[in-house]
Amino acid sequence: MNLFEKVKALISARTVISDYGVKISKNEMACCPFHNDKHPSMKVTDDHYHCFGCGSHGDVISFVARLKGLSNYDAACEIIREYSLPIETEHSIKDKERKKFLKNKSQESYVTSVKKQFYGWVNEKVHELRDCEELIAETKEYILRTDPGVALNSNRFAYMLQKESTIGYWLHILCMGDDADKRSLFLEEREEVNRIAANIKRAGNEILGSSRKCVG
Numbered sequence: 001m002n003l004f005e006k007v008k009a010l011i012s013a014r015t016v017i018s019d020y021g022v023k024i025s026k027n028e029m030a031c032c033p034f035h036n037d038k039h040p041s042m043k044v045t046d047d048h049y050h051c052f053g054c055g056s057h058g059d060v061i062s063f064v065a066r067l068k069g070l071s072n073y074d075a076a077c078e079i080i081r082e083y084s085l086p087i088e089t090e091h092s093i094k095d096k097e098r099k100k101f102l103k104n105k106s107q108e109s110y111v112t113s114v115k116k117q118f119y120g121w122v123n124e125k126v127h128e129l130r131d132c133e134e135l136i137a138e139t140k141e142y143i144l145r146t147d148p149g150v151a152l153n154s155n156r157f158a159y160m161l162q163k164e165s166t167i168g169y170w171l172h173i174l175c176m177g178d179d180a181d182k183r184s185l186f187l188e189e190r191e192e193v194n195r196i197a198a199n200i201k202r203a204g205n206e207i208l209g210s211s212r213k214c215v216g
Contacts, residue, residue, distance in 0.1 A: 013048055
């Protein structure tokens with residue numbers, strides 16, 4: 001069964017011709033759209049149409065082709081598309097291939113974007129966590145040099161000391177770990193890394209703030 005036969009087997013000429021605006025009476029007669037027909041002279045059945053006035057004759061495909069100025073193949077494709085008939089055409093196959101290509105392209109772009117975000121985050125956090133280590137060391141030196149007793153009463157300094165080993169552990173993963181460990185940190189603990197790094201910087205800057213102003 002070829003494409004045209006499949007279309008005609010799935011939809012009637014009467015249905016399509018009626019849907020295209022031709023009013024068909026109960027006795028299957030209609031005004032012909034192909035000439036100035038004032039009195040119904042076209043017979044429309046389920047499998048064909050025939051005009052007794054101008055002689056136009058054909059099936060559902062030739063009707064759409066003539067009405068819309070299309071080739072029979074393009075008319076068949078339009079009917080398939082308009083009525084969502086379960087028939088594959090060259091157009092639909094190409095459309096599927098195009099959609100598949102665009103989907104794959106979109107997935108590739110997404111993966112590339114995620115990789116870029118991942119490696120960018122790794123590089124950014126290596127620098128940020130190293131800054132945190134330096135800030136902790138600077139804060140230790142400052143407190144021991146000025147007033148060691150502050151270390152016993154400062155919650156901010158206690159927090160920095162508590163997180164020092166965590167910062168070192170994360171740095172080890174980001175600098176020496178394999179990609180699986182880095183991805184795990186990025187996917188599962190990214191927010192925690194960001195939060196603790198921000199807290200370390202805030203605590204250190206608050207403790208060192210007055211001394212830095214004096215030095216400046």
